[in-house]
Amino acid sequence: MKGIVWGIIFFVVVTLFMPMFIVTSCDISIPNRDKPIEKKIVESDLVVTVYNHATDKIMELGLEEYIIGVVAGETPAAFEIEALKAQAVAARTYALWKRSAYVEAGNPDHPGAILCTSHLHCQEWLSPEDLRERHGKKWIKEYLPKIEDAVMSTKGVIMTYNMKPIEPLYHSTSGGRTENSEDVFTTAVPYLRSVSSPYEEGSPVLVDQYKISIKDFISTIKGKYKDLKVDDKKIASEINILERSSGGNIKKIKIGNKEFTGREVRELFGLRSANFTVDIRGKDIHFTTKGYGHGVGMSQWGANGMAKQGSTFSDILKHYYQGVTLSVLKSHK
Numbered sequence: 001m002k003g004i005v006w007g008i009i010f011f012v013v014v015t016l017f018m019p020m021f022i023v024t025s026c027d028i029s030i031p032n033r034d035k036p037i038e039k040k041i042v043e044s045d046l047v048v049t050v051y052n053h054a055t056d057k058i059m060e061l062g063l064e065e066y067i068i069g070v071v072a073g074e075t076p077a078a079f080e081i082e083a084l085k086a087q088a089v090a091a092r093t094y095a096l097w098k099r100s101a102y103v104e105a106g107n108p109d110h111p112g113a114i115l116c117t118s119h120l121h122c123q124e125w126l127s128p129e130d131l132r133e134r135h136g137k138k139w140i141k142e143y144l145p146k147i148e149d150a151v152m153s154t155k156g157v158i159m160t161y162n163m164k165p166i167e168p169l170y171h172s173t174s175g176g177r178t179e180n181s182e183d184v185f186t187t188a189v190p191y192l193r194s195v196s197s198p199y200e201e202g203s204p205v206l207v208d209q210y211k212i213s214i215k216d217f218i219s220t221i222k223g224k225y226k227d228l229k230v231d232d233k234k235i236a237s238e239i240n241i242l243e244r245s246s247g248g249n250i251k252k253i254k255i256g257n258k259e260f261t262g263r264e265v266r267e268l269f270g271l272r273s274a275n276f277t278v279d280i281r282g283k284d285i286h287f288t289t290k291g292y293g294h295g296v297g298m299s300q301w302g303a304n305g306m307a308k309q310g311s312t313f314s315d316i317l318k319h320y321y322q323g324v325t326l327s328v329l330k331s332h333k
Contacts, residue, residue: 046156046329048095050117050125051110058113063329066115067092068151072131073124075300077143080307083300084150086316087170089326090298091123093158096165096329098122154313156329159321161191166324171293172300173203175275178320179247179295184263184274192296193322194246199305205292206301208272217285220268221255230256236280247295249274263294297321 046063061069070091071084079087095115098107102114110116117125132140159166167189169181174197181192200206212220214235222228230238242252242259250262262274273291280286291299298320306316314326 048099048115049113050115051107051113052117052125054117054130058110063092063095064151064155066095066125068148069125069127070095070123071147071151072144073126074119076304077139077147079300079304081146081150082307082311082313082316083304084147085154085313086298086303086307087300088151088154089157089159089313089317090168090170092154092156093165093168094123096158097167100165157326158329159191159317159324160327161324166191166321168321169294169297170300170320171291171295171297173200173205173291173293174295174299174302175206175248175273175289175291176200177247178297178299178302179245179249181296183245183247183249183251184294184296191321191324195319195322197299197302197305197320199309200291200299200301202305202308203292203301205272206290208289208292210269210271210287210289211284212269212287213284214280215283217269224268225258228256228258235285239278239280239285241278247275248290249295250276 047060048063048066050059050061050066051057052059067088071087074091075084075087077084098114107114107116107122109121115125116122126134128140128144131144135143159168169192176197178193178195178197180188180194182188183194214232217235218228218230218232221230238256240254241250242254243250245251250265253260253262253265255265262276265271266274266276269287271287272289273293273295275291275295276287276289278285278287298317303316303320306319307313311319317326318324
């Protein structure tokens with residue numbers, strides 16, 4: 001009789017409690033699910049130091065306050081809400097990545113602060129006053145609440161890889177495919193892989209034209225590279241594209257007797273990207289570029305195109321940043 005009773009008790013325990021253990025175990029082990037996973041190793045006091053180039057002062061900002069100013073400065077406010085959310089997570093992740101690198105003394109380029117307000121060095125940040133001056137009161141009323149919603153609805157969410165914040169590079173427009181990190185910045189990063197970016201038709205900088213005279217073209221290069229030798233009368237045969245990356249950027253191009261990277265040529269002539277073609281027309285050289293920016297990481301216009309197709313911010317981020325996990329910051333509060 002005792003054996004039967006213990007058998008019944010054992011059956012009830014297994015039936016009621018075993019599924020609880022199974023569900024908990026599955027919840028913990030599933031990476032990259034849509035609902036962000038809280039990682040205990042990632043903590044933040046949710047305050048960042050930011051050097052303001054306009055005032056020449058260091059500000060202490062709440063993390064989310066800072067992210068609102070970055071999204072407003074870096075992204076067109078008319079973007080789809082899911083694209084704005086993706087930008088918010090990327091901007092927040094960048095701040096935490098910088099913070100992990102410069103906790104004590106701050107960034108050596110602006111000591112005492114881990115971030116700054118310039119997109120040329122960190123991320124562009126605009127205050128409410130800056131936004132009002134740049135866009136006007138109507139913009140503030142119509143778009144600022146939308147940006148605030150995108151930021152606060154993703155509050156604390158960042159991207160991690162191997163339990164650490166990633167360096168979430170992003171750019172305006174890729175031209176159809178993003179770049180592997182090593183093809184632009186020399187170092188191979190596992191989450192910065194070349195991926196398709198097919199929904200960029202709305203970008204005003206998807207294709208661009210730039211014209212320069214052959215004389216100015218040669219003098220511009222010689223201004224930096226004195227040893228350049230090129231025959232201006234045979235310029236068509238003096239310019240040869242040798243290699244392109246998987247994303248379309250020029251890796252190697254020979255001009256006269258010297259080899260250059262596409263990035264070097266882009267910087268010399270202020271081109272919008274290193275994905276370009278060269279066409280000689282009479283006494284002029286015509287560049288046609290695809291995309292805008294370095295092409296690594298998330299394409300902002302591609303993200304907006306994905307959002308229009310119904311993708312969530314999570315879908316967008318996991319497409320442009322391969323193998324990442326969405327994690328939630330733990331506050332000390």
